[in-house]
Amino acid sequence: MIDKAVPDARGVSERTPADRTVAVWDLPLRLWHWALAVSVLTAWFTPTVHDNLHRIVGYTVIGLLVFRLLWGFCGGRYSRFRVIGVRLRAAPSYLLNLRRGITGRYIGLNPAGTLMLVALLLSLGISAITGALSVTVPFFGVWWIEDTHAIASDVAIVLVVLHVVGVVLMSMLQRENLIRAMITGRKRIRHCS
Ligand code: HEM
Ligand code: HEM
Secondary structure, three states, X not given: OOOOOOOOOOOEEOOOHHHOEEXXXXXXXXXXXHHHHHHHHHHHHOOOOOHHHHHHHHHHHHHHHHHHHHHHHHOOHHHOHHHHHHHHHOHHHHHHHHHOOOOOOOOOOOHHHHHHHHHHHHHHXXXXXXXXXXXXXXXXXXXXXXXXXXXXXXXXXXXXXXXXXXXXXXXXXXXXXXXXXXXXXXXXXXXXX
16 A cells, blocks of 8 residues: 655654555665566576676676665665564574464564575675676686686576466465555554564
């Protein structure tokens, strides 16, 4: 639900209880997310066919990953690594509960989403760095750099597919359009933690 009311200092806007929303994703994080999605998908479809474009979006991914690391220290509340650390520790029990159909409700990423964030950052980091190394002189043609690049890229794409399936399933289970929230930055606040 897009809220037209003016939010208070905590980012919460008060209208009727049914449409109270809270600011979750700050603008830089939202721009970062969609720029990363476009760059990674472009990188996936361009090797060999459009090498220059592949390299440009690959280096863009490196820049975006560096930004996300910085944003983990100075971004909005739900972008911070402090919150991310706490939710990561909750991931094993969260996944067990999920199998019994208990989802819990979180304003920022839930523990499974947090696990996915870390897995995506790692696989994309390895993919982009080995990609960049594979075109620099000392590593040019080194088989294990090329193999690592191919494997990490495959892992990243599998994770992206799981990520999108997870987002759609969770949106249906919790009756909250998470994709719209990643565009507007706001979520409804019903029974959240
Ligand atoms: C290559 C493609 C993509 C990558 C690498 C990616 C990566 C990520 C990452 C890292 C986060 C965590 C945000 C944070 O840093 O705190 C995230 C969140 C999210 N992504 Fe993606 N994403 C991709 C594509 C998509 C697509 C296509 C959609 C929509 C269909 C989507 C929807 C979302 C949503 C809704 C969230 C927030 C989840 C929540 O509220 O629990 N993503 N994504
Ligand atoms: C996250 C970012 C990236 C993704 C997802 C990605 C993905 C891929 C994929 C799927 C392949 C085909 C692998 C195979 O089956 O052999 C590939 C090949 C390649 N990538 Fe990347 N890549 C990324 C970043 C980069 C970067 C930063 C560079 C260099 C600047 C780079 C340079 C290459 C090169 C030289 C190849 C060999 C194939 C060719 O284009 O002729 N990649 N990449």
